[in-house]
Amino acid sequence: MISKKAIIFIGYRIILYIATIFVALVINFLIPRLVPGSPINIILAQLSYHGQNIGMDELVIEYKRMFGLDKDLWTQFILYLKELFKGNLGYSIVNFPSTVSEIILPFIPWTIGLLSVTVIISWTLGNLLGAIVGWKGVKSKIGNTLIAIPLVLGTIPYYLLAIILVFVFGYLLAWFPLTGGYSAGIKIAFSLEFITSVIYHSILPALSIILSSLGWWFLGARSLMVTIKGEDYILMAEAIGLPERKILWKYGFRNCMLPQVTGLALSLGNIMGGALLTEMVFTYPGIGWRLYNAIVTSDYPVIQGIILIITICICTATLILDLIYPLIDPRARSGSE
Numbered sequence: 001m002i003s004k005k006a007i008i009f010i011g012y013r014i015i016l017y018i019a020t021i022f023v024a025l026v027i028n029f030l031i032p033r034l035v036p037g038s039p040i041n042i043i044l045a046q047l048s049y050h051g052q053n054i055g056m057d058e059l060v061i062e063y064k065r066m067f068g069l070d071k072d073l074w075t076q077f078i079l080y081l082k083e084l085f086k087g088n089l090g091y092s093i094v095n096f097p098s099t100v101s102e103i104i105l106p107f108i109p110w111t112i113g114l115l116s117v118t119v120i121i122s123w124t125l126g127n128l129l130g131a132i133v134g135w136k137g138v139k140s141k142i143g144n145t146l147i148a149i150p151l152v153l154g155t156i157p158y159y160l161l162a163i164i165l166v167f168v169f170g171y172l173l174a175w176f177p178l179t180g181g182y183s184a185g186i187k188i189a190f191s192l193e194f195i196t197s198v199i200y201h202s203i204l205p206a207l208s209i210i211l212s213s214l215g216w217w218f219l220g221a222r223s224l225m226v227t228i229k230g231e232d233y234i235l236m237a238e239a240i241g242l243p244e245r246k247i248l249w250k251y252g253f254r255n256c257m258l259p260q261v262t263g264l265a266l267s268l269g270n271i272m273g274g275a276l277l278t279e280m281v282f283t284y285p286g287i288g289w290r291l292y293n294a295i296v297t298s299d300y301p302v303i304q305g306i307i308l309i310i311t312i313c314i315c316t317a318t319l320i321l322d323l324i325y326p327l328i329d330p331r332a333r334s335g336s337e
Contacts, residue, residue, distance in 0.1 A: 013322045017315055024311040028304050029080050089305035100305035104290065108309070110181055111286035114202060115275050118209040119264075125210075126150070126217025127260055131253045133218075134225030147222070150215030158274030162208040162281040169204060176204045179283035205282045209275055213267075220263060224256045231255075265321040268314050276310075 071079070083090075089100035133147070153161070170178040182188070182197040228234060229252065237247045276288030283289060287306055294302035 010323060013319060017319045020315050021312060024308060024315075025081065025084065026077075028308045029077055031300075031304055089308070090301040092299055092302050095299075100301050103302055104287070104305055104309065107285060107287050107290045110284065111275065111279070111288065114205060114209070114279075114284065114286060115272065118206045118213075118275070119271060121206075122210045122214040123217050123260070123264055126214040127221040127257060130218040130221025130223075131225045131248075131256050134222035134256075135229065135248050135252060147219075150218040153211050153215040155215075156212055157277075158208060158212045159277040159281055161212050162205065162278045165204050165208050166281060177201050181285040202284070205278050205284050208278050208281075209271075212274065213271060216267075217260065217263075220260060221256055224259060225252060228252050228255055261321060265318045268317050272310060272314055 087101055089104070092098050092100055092103050095103060130150075156164075166178055169175045177183075177200070181201050182194060183201070186194055186197050188194060234247060234251060237251055238244075275286075276291060278284070279286040279288030280292045287310065291303065291306045293299075294306065
């Protein structure tokens, strides 16, 4: 039974989620209108560069009508929201008349696949190892030796570790490919050849994210477990003769994970940012690589679309973690301290 306190907490998080998304929408709407110059002039400059100089006056009128720029700011914002609800993020400047959605959608599965796998592996493995080492304490010489590894890895930024991996394993040893998401000439299909190629090309990008984030989860879980070992309920469990394995996993590890779930929700933005930079280093065909190309070519609608999608995804993932928190913490369900 969910307590009144938990219901209030969930309602507060949902309201905060809606407010955050609304602020992101407002910022996304205002950015192109605060940039010096007119978005239409940028489009016309692109068309003129390609030799399309006929009928520019009619084109300006049509563009203003198409983007709603012939109306007042409030009306433009309402039209902007209506188009967003239809899934229309606008048109690309560089690839006009392709829409932003058509350009972004093929890259989203790559980022989701890479990020979901690496986050699950790093968070799970880091917490398991950290909890075990923290439980063993000073009695474990191997555990104390392993602490130095996450201390070093946790201080290395995603992109720097990615560059190191590319240089060592891609360039010097030539064990893995330097760039791309799959081998050239392979047809994109649900086949063993394509899946194997994707996994092979994603090893280094995934490894850079896992190694960089695993250190923080390891150190966090270890510190929490060391603290939890001194709690009264742990000492009581030991006093009544419960098996050490049961005390570790049922009482120690479970309580150790509660702050780590909160930490995962708070760190999703940093993880996403690191993943985007990693994709740029490896030329991995995800959202990060597409964002880099949009920045280089000044394709503002695509930049805004990607940023909006990233913001919504991070806020949604954070909300989901907040909503499942009462399921893993009985105190949140009962409202007890």
